[in-house]
Amino acid sequence: MESWLFLLLVLAVAVFGKNTSLIIASLVVMTFKALPMTEKWLPVIQNKGIDWGVTIISVAILIPIATGQISFKDLVSVFRSPAGWIAIACGVAVALLSRYGVAQLAASPQVTIALVLGTICGVVFLHGVAAGPVIASGLTYCIVTLLGLSFK
Template identity: 80%
Template sequence: MDILMESWLFLLLVLAIALFGKNMSLIIAAVTVMVIKALPFATKWLPTIQSKGINWGVTIISIAILVPIATGEIKFRDLVSVFKSPAGWIAIACGVAVAVLSRYGVDQLSASPQVTVALVFGTICGVVFLRGVAAGPVIASGMTYCIVSLLGLSFK
């Protein structure tokens, strides 16, 4: 099968799975990649998106995380109170763990690009069939939730 046709079929399969799972993020991602792929400058844009996209995504997530500070919803006293509870320390530790693991993950992807196939498949399955979300800070939050719940702690 022609490699160009195979990539289109693979993207259509991802889109079909996303539609079946009613996952809007993955639907938007698949359609966006397909639209860019159809454009004449795709050969320049796709490698740039591949190499810089994770950093752009982290930047967008970071912006979203900082918005409650900008709106005044989160204040310095909230930051101070985090250090006063075991649940707060667990959240800090999970955030650090995810950041460090992500660094090694990026290194792993660079060293073994074939791992990307398994990661993409696993992420798609987790997002579509288990209603997961593909995002680092959200993973840290989920880890925190699990540990805090297991220990019967709260943030107060």
Template identity: 75%
Template sequence: MESWLFLALILVVALVGKNISLIIATGVVMLFKLLPFTSKWLPTIQAKGINWGVTVISVAILIPIATGQIGFKDLIKT
């Protein structure tokens, strides 16, 4: 029960601060807690989540290079 209260408090703070990423993250974790079969996934997500997140952010950063929005010309200017 304490974990639900803690997550609810984090959700309230995220809502007040209008932090969409934290709102989504808290909502997903609360949803995972509601579903009985996901309790086995939580340790895996905890262990690997940072690496997955860094990978997603890296992909987002590399997309402008792949689409041609950023090229060597821009790199030289920088």
């Protein structure tokens, strides 16, 4: 019963904050929880969900290559600008931090509640987005803006 109340609270905060992603996520988890075989599928989703999410984000990131919006010429130009190198460094940094973060979650699952609360607050009240590549892009934006650089 406590888990249902917690999920309803998350849903209420998401609705209050008008965050569609969190609303959908809450409803999906509540639906899974209501279905038979919950004890079998929820741990699988918990263990593999981050990998699945990263895969979906990676697909979305690769679409501009498939549509021709990004070409080899664009790739070469990245290596010719300081902003491009900053973007590469931020991508590497976020990937490394994510690796340690996943290990931290496995070693200290109680940290999850604080992370969930912080993520919910950041997404709902500050209109943030919970996504690794977006974090790398945000870091790149901050550094490039501070240094007055551009990608051209």
